Amino acid sequence: MEDKVVEIIEKHRKDDAKLLAILHDVQDEFGYIPEDAIKVIARELKMKKGEIYDTASFYSFFRFKPEGQHEVLVCDCIVCHIKGAEDIIKRLEEEFKVTMGETTKDGKYTFKMVKGLGHCEKSPVMMVDGKLYGNLTPERAVEILRRCEQ
Amino acid sequence: MILLNDARNIEDYLENGGFKALRRALEFEQDEIISEVESAGLVGRGGAAFPTGLKMKFVKNEKNTPKYIIANADEGEPGTFKDRGLMEKNPYQILEGMIISAYAVGAKKGFFYIRYEYREIAEKIKNKVKELHRLGILGNNIYGSKFSFDIEVVLGAGAYICGEATALMESIEGKRGYPRIKPPHSTQRGLWGKPTLTNNVETLANIPVIINMGGEKYHKLGKEGCSGPQLFSISGFVKRPGIYEYILGEKTIGEAIELAGGVDGNFKGVMLGGGASGYILNRDYLDMPLCFSDAKKRGVALGTGDIIVLNESVRIWDMLLNIAKFFEHESCGQCFPCRYGTRRMREIIEKIVNGKGTSEDIKKLNATARAMKIASLCPLGKSAMTAYESAMKNFHDELMEVIK
Numbered sequence: 001m002e003d004k005v006v007e008i009i010e011k012h013r014k015d016d017a018k019l020l021a022i023l024h025d026v027q028d029e030f031g032y033i034p035e036d037a038i039k040v041i042a043r044e045l046k047m048k049k050g051e052i053y054d055t056a057s058f059y060s061f062f063r064f065k066p067e068g069q070h071e072v073l074v075c076d077c078i079v080c081h082i083k084g085a086e087d088i089i090k091r092l093e094e095e096f097k098v099t100m101g102e103t104t105k106d107g108k109y110t111f112k113m114v115k116g117l118g119h120c121e122k123s124p125v126m127m128v129d130g131k132l133y134g135n136l137t138p139e140r141a142v143e144i145l146r147r148c149e150q
Numbered sequence: 151m152i153l154l155n156d157a158r159n160i161e162d163y164l165e166n167g168g169f170k171a172l173r174r175a176l177e178f179e180q181d182e183i184i185s186e187v188e189s190a191g192l193v194g195r196g197g198a199a200f201p202t203g204l205k206m207k208f209v210k211n212e213k214n215t216p217k218y219i220i221a222n223a224d225e226g227e228p229g230t231f232k233d234r235g236l237m238e239k240n241p242y243q244i245l246e247g248m249i250i251s252a253y254a255v256g257a258k259k260g261f262f263y264i265r266y267e268y269r270e271i272a273e274k275i276k277n278k279v280k281e282l283h284r285l286g287i288l289g290n291n292i293y294g295s296k297f298s299f300d301i302e303v304v305l306g307a308g309a310y311i312c313g314e315a316t317a318l319m320e321s322i323e324g325k326r327g328y329p330r331i332k333p334p335h336s337t338q339r340g341l342w343g344k345p346t347l348t349n350n351v352e353t354l355a356n357i358p359v360i361i362n363m364g365g366e367k368y369h370k371l372g373k374e375g376c377s378g379p380q381l382f383s384i385s386g387f388v389k390r391p392g393i394y395e396y397i398l399g400e401k402t403i404g405e406a407i408e409l410a411g412g413v414d415g416n417f418k419g420v421m422l423g424g425g426a427s428g429y430i431l432n433r434d435y436l437d438m439p440l441c442f443s444d445a446k447k448r449g450v451a452l453g454t455g456d457i458i459v460l461n462e463s464v465r466i467w468d469m470l471l472n473i474a475k476f477f478e479h480e481s482c483g484q485c486f487p488c489r490y491g492t493r494r495m496r497e498i499i500e501k502i503v504n505g506k507g508t509s510e511d512i513k514k515l516n517a518t519a520r521a522m523k524i525a526s527l528c529p530l531g532k533s534a535m536t537a538y539e540s541a542m543k544n545f546h547d548e549l550m551e552v553i554k
Contacts, residue, residue: 015302059307059309077228078425078469079458081468116310118267120231
């Protein structure tokens with residue numbers, strides 16, 4: 001792991017805004033930010049481990065343990081909310097036996113409730129592995145996720 | 151269309167006169183550019199409506215170097231998606247505006263900060279920055295001039311507060327997105343303590359337009375108290391939701407709704423200027439022109455330019471609870487009035503939604519709103535209760551109906 005993290009750090013060595021960029025790349029590489037990676041970053045950037053964790057833990061999209069195979073972001077911003085996001089969330093929670101923020105038992109999906117994906121013209125929306133799905137109904141949301149399984 | 155033109159490729163952009171403004175600007179004195187922007191009457195499109203020319207002047211007049219410029223594309227306000235549309239359709243106009251602004255204030259380095267949710271767009275902007283390097287439009291001696299400038303694209307990681315300029319700077323510096331105490335203002339001491347110009351991406355896209363048509367002529371677009379084009383994110387219960395571009399002051403809220411296909415269902419009201427920090431308004435506001443000064447006269451603001459249309463299926467307390475949860479989650483936790491106030495506001499509203507609200511609770515909410523407005527460190531805490539207060543004024547009977 002160390003070599004890979006060092007390689008990522010080298011890629012951003014010349015950037016002025018390094019830390020977030022490094023953390024993003026580490027997370028892309030390993031699926032989360034492992035503690036060992038934080039150690040390497042701290043050593044290379046001459047910072048304390050705590051300082052790096054202090055920054056990283058502030059941001060919603062950085063994670064520190066492995067998650068499900070697919071990341072499902074369900075939007076409950078005000079626009080999605082008035083257009084039925086609550087029903088979608090309820091249905092997904094029943095169907096996949098989770099509450100928002102959790103990973104399904106089989107490790108396939110991690111569900112997160114977010115507020116504002118920035119596609120309100122298609123509300124209600126969700127994002128699966130970076131791909132946006134709009135004009136959802138509870139049924140359609142389930143159907144889209146079931147299709148991911150195949 | 152002045153802003154929302156479709157020019158995704160450099161060929162399309164150049165064909166329609168792209169970068170002509172930059173070449174012209176490079177022959178101007180720095181002060182000349184700033185005075186064009188000032189006479190245009192352009193104000194920021196990120197929500198605060200601060201005069202852009204004045205901000206540029208502050209940074210230009212600072213002696214401390216190096217200076218920085220930031221394009222703020224951390225579009226986190228719920229209900230707002232116009233920056234996304236602009237970056238997708240017309241990215242070069244933003245970059246051109248950024249380069250011209252950098253030249254005008256004397257910045258050699260710029261940061262383009264994009265929210266995590268727009269990751270794909272960030273990748274595209276990165277490629278465009280590389281492309282402009284190859285074409286000599288970025289990098290050393292732009293168009294053979296003495297001016298050199300470079301842009302670094304920074305991807306956020308999910309924090310509403312980073313839309314606030316000083317929190318955004320902390321984030322670029324690799325820290326938690328905590329807003330700074332002002333003064334000093336970031337125009338004096340911004341990124342790494344150096345003078346920094348921060349502009350919303352839509353604001354930047356107006357700069358080439360002003361250079362091309364001249365400040366005076368641009369100023370005539372619109373009416374007294376508001377000039378130029380503005381993008382509006384129209385969503386909610388409307389038949390054709392989307393991004394619409396209008397000259398400020400030309401359309402009323404009601405007309406904008408009609409042009410977006412009209413209301414889906416029976417009209418109840420709108421949320422204006424932001425889906426969290428905006429105002430909840432009733433039908434009395436339908437005849438209000440979309441103009442900064444008209445909004446101000448009525449005690450509201452255009453904010454980030456969104457209009458969320460509400461029909462009769464929407465319950466106002468339920469909306470307020472959603473907004474309160476949003477602020478409780480997004481409060482950065484640095485200052486007490488906001489950290490505790492947003493939590494208290496959510497707890498009380500939750501109680502009311504559950505049918506247990508009393509007149510005592512309303513008193514507590516009002517007191518919380520007042521305290522947060524006076525004592526919060528940054529605009530997040532100061533605006534968290536705007537929706538509640540405006541709803542109390544405009545939907546008083548509905549809100550009080552459930553209070554024992």
